[in-house]
Amino acid sequence: MSNGRVINVDCQCGTKLFKYYKSSRGRLIKLFLEHIRKDYVGVTQNTNLPAICPACQKEIGTIQLINGRLALKLNQGTVKAIRL
Numbered sequence: 001m002s003n004g005r006v007i008n009v010d011c012q013c014g015t016k017l018f019k020y021y022k023s024s025r026g027r028l029i030k031l032f033l034e035h036i037r038k039d040y041v042g043v044t045q046n047t048n049l050p051a052i053c054p055a056c057q058k059e060i061g062t063i064q065l066i067n068g069r070l071a072l073k074l075n076q077g078t079v080k081a082i083r084l
């Protein structure tokens with residue numbers, strides 16, 4: 001059995017940012033791009049740019065290579081992770 005679940009990731013301003021498949025428990029610190037199910041921000045299209053909230057223009061995080069996989073490392077306090 002998998003512990004994974006799809007969660008909504010919203011900006012603190014309330015704007016939808018991602019639907020994300022989270023495969024492990026615990027706090028949301030990074031998003032692996034391959035697990036992003038819906039990308040309202042556009043990070044999966046252009047990994048050279050920092051991720052910016054389309055509504056409030058706050059920087060959500062930066063793309064990094066983690067264990068050989070592209071991931072969005074979140075700036076803490078910028079997003080709300082909501083269980084579906």
Ligand SMILES: [Zn+2]
Nearest residue numbers: 011013053056
């Ligand atoms: Zn925002």
